[in-house]
Amino acid sequence: xxxxxxxxxxxxxxxxxxxxxxxxxxxxxxxxxxxxxxxxxxxxxxxxxxxxxxxxxxxxxxxxxxxxxxxxxxxxxxxxxxxxxxxxxxxxxxxxxxxxxxxxxxxxxxxxxxxxxxxxxxxxxxxxxxxxxxxxxxxxxxxxxxxxxxxxxxxxxxxxxxxxxxxxxxxxxxxxxxxxxxxxxxxxxxxxxxxxxxxxxxxxxxxxxxxxxxxxxxxxxxxxxxxxxxxxxxxxxxxxxxxxxxxxxxxxxxxxxxxxxxxxxxxxxxxxxxxxxxxxxxxxxxxxxxxxxxxxxxxxxxxxxxxxxxxxxxxxxxxxxxxxxxxxxxxxxxxxxxxxxxxxxxxxxxxxxxxxxxxxxxxxxxxxxxxxxxxxxxxxxxxxxxxxxxxxxxxxxxxxxxxxxxxxxxxxxxxxxxxxxxxxxxxxxxxxxxxxxxxxxxxxxxxxxxxxxxxxxxxxxxxxxxxxxxxxxxxxxxxxxxxxxxxxxxxxxxxxxxxxxxxxxxxxxxxxxxxxxxxxxxxxxxxxxxxxxxxxxxxxxxxxxxxxxxxxxxxxxxxxxxxxxxxxxxxxxxxxxxxxxxxxxxxxxxxxxxxxxxxxxxxxxxxxxxxxxxxxxxxxxxxxxxxxxxxxxxxxxxxxxxxxxxxxxxxxxxxxxxxxxxxxxxxxxxxxxxxxxxxxxxxxxxxxxxxxxxxxxxxxxxxxxxxxxxxxxxxxxxxxxxxxxxxxxxxxxxxxxxxxxxxxxxxxxxx
Numbered sequence: 001x002x003x004x005x006x007x008x009x010x011x012x013x014x015x016x017x018x019x020x021x022x023x024x025x026x027x028x029x030x031x032x033x034x035x036x037x038x039x040x041x042x043x044x045x046x047x048x049x050x051x052x053x054x055x056x057x058x059x060x061x062x063x064x065x066x067x068x069x070x071x072x073x074x075x076x077x078x079x080x081x082x083x084x085x086x087x088x089x090x091x092x093x094x095x096x097x098x099x100x101x102x103x104x105x106x107x108x109x110x111x112x113x114x115x116x117x118x119x120x121x122x123x124x125x126x127x128x129x130x131x132x133x134x135x136x137x138x139x140x141x142x143x144x145x146x147x148x149x150x151x152x153x154x155x156x157x158x159x160x161x162x163x164x165x166x167x168x169x170x171x172x173x174x175x176x177x178x179x180x181x182x183x184x185x186x187x188x189x190x191x192x193x194x195x196x197x198x199x200x201x202x203x204x205x206x207x208x209x210x211x212x213x214x215x216x217x218x219x220x221x222x223x224x225x226x227x228x229x230x231x232x233x234x235x236x237x238x239x240x241x242x243x244x245x246x247x248x249x250x251x252x253x254x255x256x257x258x259x260x261x262x263x264x265x266x267x268x269x270x271x272x273x274x275x276x277x278x279x280x281x282x283x284x285x286x287x288x289x290x291x292x293x294x295x296x297x298x299x300x301x302x303x304x305x306x307x308x309x310x311x312x313x314x315x316x317x318x319x320x321x322x323x324x325x326x327x328x329x330x331x332x333x334x335x336x337x338x339x340x341x342x343x344x345x346x347x348x349x350x351x352x353x354x355x356x357x358x359x360x361x362x363x364x365x366x367x368x369x370x371x372x373x374x375x376x377x378x379x380x381x382x383x384x385x386x387x388x389x390x391x392x393x394x395x396x397x398x399x400x401x402x403x404x405x406x407x408x409x410x411x412x413x414x415x416x417x418x419x420x421x422x423x424x425x426x427x428x429x430x431x432x433x434x435x436x437x438x439x440x441x442x443x444x445x446x447x448x449x450x451x452x453x454x455x456x457x458x459x460x461x462x463x464x465x466x467x468x469x470x471x472x473x474x475x476x477x478x479x480x481x482x483x484x485x486x487x488x489x490x491x492x493x494x495x496x497x498x499x500x501x502x503x504x505x506x507x508x509x510x511x512x513x514x515x516x517x518x519x520x521x522x523x524x525x526x527x528x529x530x531x532x533x534x535x536x537x538x539x540x541x542x543x544x545x546x547x548x549x550x551x552x553x554x555x556x557x558x559x560x561x562x563x564x565x566x567x568x569x570x571x572x573x574x575x576x577x578x579x580x581x582x583x584x585x586x587x588x589x590x591x592x593x594x595x596x597x598x599x600x601x602x603x604x605x606x607x608x609x610x611x612x613x614x615x616x617x618x619x620x621x622x623x624x625x626x627x628x629x630x631x632x633x634x635x636x637x638x639x640x641x642x643x644x645x646x647x648x649x650x651x652x653x654x655x656x657x658x659x660x661x662x663x664x665x666x667x668x669x670x671x672x673x674x675x676x677x678x679x680x681x682x683x684x685x686x687x688x689x690x691x692x693x694x695x696x697x698x699x700x701x702x703x704x705x706x707x708x709x710x711x712x713x714x715x716x717x718x719x720x721x722x723x724x725x726x727x728x729x730x731x732x733x734x735x736x737x738x739x740x741x742x743x744x745x746x747x748x749x750x751x
Contacts, residue, residue, distance in 0.1 A: 039316035041209040045095060045152070049076050049201075054090025054155065061092045062121035062153035068094045079115070079200035079357035088197040093154040097207065100147050106210050106240070107145055110138040112390065113203030113358070114156055116173060121153040131422065133158075133175055133198070134387035134408065135429035138208075138216070140238065158199020168193075169412035169450065169460050169467075172419055174426050176385035176408030176447070177353055183612070183621050184356060186555055188411075189459070196617070202359035203389065210318040213247060213310050214238040216278075219435045220306055220324040221485050224341070229290035229326040235281045235308055237318075242274040247317065250309045253285055256323055257303040257398065292341050293325025293438040295379050296400030297644055298673055301325065303397060303438070323397060325438030331487040336517025336606045338441065340402075344704065346598070346671050347607025348642045349380035349404065351521060353616040354388055363391040369614060370395050372625060376635060377642035382520060382609045385410040385447040387430060396439040403439045404520075404609070405430070406492065407475060409446040411453070412460075413468055420471045424478040431482035443488040445475040452493050497521035497611075501589050502562050508653065510593040517604045522593050523611040524567060525559060526586035526634055527579045528626035535628070536618035543575040557621040586624070587637035588654070591741070594641035595648045599667050601706040610638055640739060644671040645701075647681060647726035649741040656717070656745045663713040664724050664741070666695075669706045676701040676736070680729040683712045687722050701728070717745045 050071035052061060060066070071094070074083050080091060101107060109120065115133035119126065122144035130137040161167050161179065168180050168188070177183065178198045186192035208214070217236030222229060231253055239247070249272060254265040272281050291302035307321040330339040337344050354361045354369065366389070373381065380402040383392075387408060396403050407427050413419060427445070434440055450456050450467035457463045476490040496516055501507025502524050510522070527533065533542055536556065541549040550560060563569050569585050572578045590610065597608045615623035624634035641648075648667040656662050666683050670676070679701045685693040697710040712724070722745065727738040 039211050040319055043097070043099070043207040043209070045097065045205040045207060046077060047075065048073050049093045049095045050074075051080075051085075051094075052092045053085075053087060054092050054157075059090075059092070059155075061094070062124055062126070062151075062155070064124045064151045076201050077113075077203050077205065078359045079198055079202045081196050081198070081200070082357050082360055083200075086196060088158060088160045088194065088199065090155060090157045090159075091199065093156065093201065095152050097150045097152060098148060099145060099150050099207070101142070101145055101209065102211075104211055105142065106212055106214050106238070107140070107142045108138045108208050108210075108214055108238070109141045109152070110136065110206045110208050111201070111203070112136045112205070114154075114201050115158050115178075115199045115358075116175065117157040118201075119155040121151075121155075123151050124153075132426045132429060133178065133202075135426065135433050136203075136390075140240065141207075142240075154201065156199060156201060158197055160194040160197070166460050166462050169456070169462070170414050171412065172414050174408050174423060176406070176410045178356060178386055178408070180410055181353075181385070182559075183353060183557055183616060183619065185617060185619075187557055190555070192555060196356065198357055200357075200359065202357070211315065212239070212242060212312070213274075213279075213317040215308055215310060215318045215320040217432070218306065218308055218320050218322055219432070220322070222324065222326040222328075222438075224292075224326065224328050225286075228286060228288040229292075231285045231287060231304075231306065231324070231326075233283045233285065233306065233308070235283065237279040237281075237310060238277065239274045239279050240277045243276060245274050245312070246271055247274060247279070248272075248311045248313075249281060249283065250311065251283055251285055252307045252309075253287060254305045254307070255291065255302070256305045257301070287326070290326045293327040293397075294400060295340060295345060295402050296374065297379055297671065298340065298343055298345060301397065301400035301438070322436050323394070324436045325397065327438050329441045329486055331442070335602070335604065337602060338606060340441070343673065344602075345379070345402075346601055347380040347402070347518075347609070348378055348594075348644075348671070349382055349402075349520075349607060349609035350376075350378050350638075351382045351384040351609055351612040352388075352614070353384050353386065353612065354392065354614065356617045358389050361389055361392070363395065366392050367395055368629065369625075370399055370401060372629070372631070372635075373401065373613065374399060376639040377644055378613075378638075380404060380441075380607065380609070381613075382406065384612065387434075390433075393434060393437040393439065397437050401439055402441045403437070404442050404444065405434065405440050406444045406447055407479070409449070409471075409475070411448055412450045412456070413471060415467055415471065420474050423471060423475050427475050427478040428482045431479060435483060440486065442486055443479045443483065444492050445479060445489070446472045446491040448494055448497070449491050452491055455494070492520050499523075500593075501567055503566065507567070507585070507589040507592065510589070510596050511650075511652075512596075513600060514597070515604060517606045519597055519605065519608040521609065521611040523622045523624075524586045524589045524634075525557075525563060525620065525622050526582040526624070526632050527558075527620050528615070528623075528628075528632065529630055530575060530579060532626045532628050532630060533575075533620070543578075553620065557615075557619040583633045586632065586634040590624070590634050591637040591641050594638065595646075595650070598641070598646065598669050599648055599650065599706065601669060643737050643739075645669070645676075645728060645737040647683075647728050647737055647739045649683075649724050649726050649739055651724070651741060651743060654743045656743065658717070658719055658745060658747055659715075660745075661713050661715040662717055662722075662743070662745070663711065665711040666709045666726055667706060668701055668709050668728065670701050670703060673703050675703045676728075676730065678731040679736070680733075681709050682725075682727045682729065683710055684725045685712055685714055685722065686725055687720060692717075692722075719745050719747050
């Protein structure tokens with residue numbers, strides 16, 4: 001409900017709520033006094049730590065009396081595999097931190113990401129435990145710190161799943177694709193599929209020092225209104241020794257990135273009583289004329305900065321800031337169509353797993369990947385059954401890229417209450433940690449759960465058709481409860497993952513109509529270029545001639561049966577021929593699938609997600625960009641087929657017989673919100689540089705539309721290679737979009 005309509009005469013106001021209390025408070029200017037920057041100290045603990053592998057028995061490596069001078073050193077943050085330690089299980093870390101706390105200080109130890117379970121001691125005293133690889137967490141440590149040197153000891157446990165019969169159907173670690181997936185070292189179904197463990201303190205660790213209170217949560221829910229927008233802010237504070245006192249909270253919302261038009265900051269303030277060790281407050285700010293956050297093709301991804309400052313009088317206790325955007329996301333349940341700020345958008349997506357070891361993906365590397373995506377006209381990214389580093393989501397916000405966020409459940413898991421309770425807890429952590437990112441447009445609970453993946457009955461003798469159905473129900477409830485502002489779905493079903501021409505059927509089957517509104521996985525493998533293969537394969541395995549060499553290829557994710565038996569890719573006589581054959585197959589399949597689905601735009605297809613964008617480790621899998629970030633021909637095929645304005649060429653087949661009449665039809669697809677009032681479409685049948693036939697048509701191209709247009713046909717073509725060229729020209733004759741489709745004519749009967 002619109003808060004203005006609900007509160008009536010109480011606005012413009014701040015609405016403050018605490019422990020069920022609410023009040024209308026007139027906005028005031030924030031008090032002057034101590035600077036927030038002076039009130040907060042953040043000590044980075046990045047750098048050298050001592051480490052020691054743990055064992056199975058009881059240990060007390062947190063004891064300050066124990067010397068770690070002889071322990072090896074590791075630079076953190078990092079996944080330990082990337083530091084040359086290939087280990088699964090317990091790893092101890094220790095660091096001595098010199099420190100003097102100011103009087104009245106409140107200290108909290110913050111972790112941005114630890115894989116997987118972490119116990120923390122400060123000066124020999126245990127301060128807390130956390131489980132889950134992706135979520136930030138913090139522990140209060142004021143009482144444990146001392147003047148001078150302070151020993152921080154961490155016990156990190158990233159075990160393998162317990163090996164045994166059908167272990168992968170009953171997993172207990174919520175790591176998604178980071179411990180069981182086709183793209184992991186060893187693949188999904190090999191006994192070696194858990195090698196090269198992802199464990200470690202992979203994201204920053206900081207010691208944050210404030211005065212008396214600490215902001216522990218800042219969540220902004222945007223709401224569009226008739227005359228602008230409102231920011232509903234939920235604020236959480238730690239106030240361990242402030243019972244009976246009051247604090248003043250000031251919120252300031254400032255335009256951060258937009259279309260360049262003037263916009264003023266909005267500031268407001270409220271006072272809250274401290275009733276215990278924690279405080280939860282809710283405030284609302286009106287932002288007249290707010291700029292909206294849009295996906296890049298629909299507008300500007302305008303961002304706002306919200307800063308919360310907590311004071312007592314002129315003394316700043318803590319301050320915290322984050323970015324958010326004003327936007328509204330809806331999905332039509334009848335058609336599956338997505339609406340952003342009331343405008344529908346066709347999702348041209350990809351699946352993304354940046355790396356098997358997230359610490360190697362810094363902002364620069366992530367930005368390079370996202371730049372490649374935008375160059376390929378991608379507007380939506382499915383973070384496939386895992387959670388990426390925080391910088392990824394910030395970059396997507398800034399670049400206007402939509403994010404489909406999976407919870408890290410991939411295939412089968414334990415079906416007991418202890419596991420489901422832990423999954424619910426971590427699902428809430430995922431939403432809480434990512435809530436403010438406007439680019440995230442949906443949550444998804446589970447990828448191909450057993451109850452939906454009937455193919456598992458062929459994989460597992462002990463397959464139970466209803467497995468994990470209750471798990472997915474409670475996880476979905478947790479997602480919806482944690483975030484009512486975004487649509488969520490229980491799972492990504494197998495029916496949305498056609499995999500034609502790879503796991504079943506023929507790649508030409510993509511030309512047939514579909515009854516699915518979302519296609520969230522489709523694609524084929526392709527080898528990277530030879531120079532990339534040479535970085536991770538020994539010379540004798542570059543062109544496999546032995547079973548041992550093919551097994552090494554399988555370890556690096558190559559699927560032999562699917563490539564040669566189902567896809568029918570010729571092996572060739574050399575590695576160069578095989579590379580060209582696999583890359584050509586991936587490119588052809590990608591172009592056909594994308595253009596076919598886009599021709600079914602909103603009838604019924606509302607979005608598609610190619611699988612997948614990059615290879616997240618030195619491998620040979622479904623990535624259209626290899627591990628070293630060299631684009632394959634499949635990338636160029638996707639880039640061509642994903643043009644927002646696309647002349648799509650439809651042909652019944654790619655191989656014709658002599659004597660047949662070769663025909664092609666042109667479709668005009670426009671995902672953009674702008675009409676082209678006078679466009680010219682051209683279609684040409686070519687053999688090399690020679691034009692054999694052409695067609696031309698002029699009409700207006702409507703915004704957000706798809707329609708069939710002109711066609712071309714030619715009989716009596718001799719055998720050989722041909723191609724169709726299509727283009728859309730603007731009123732000034734400038735080429736706005738173009739396309740190309742190759743085909744062959746061969747002797748004999750109709751293929």
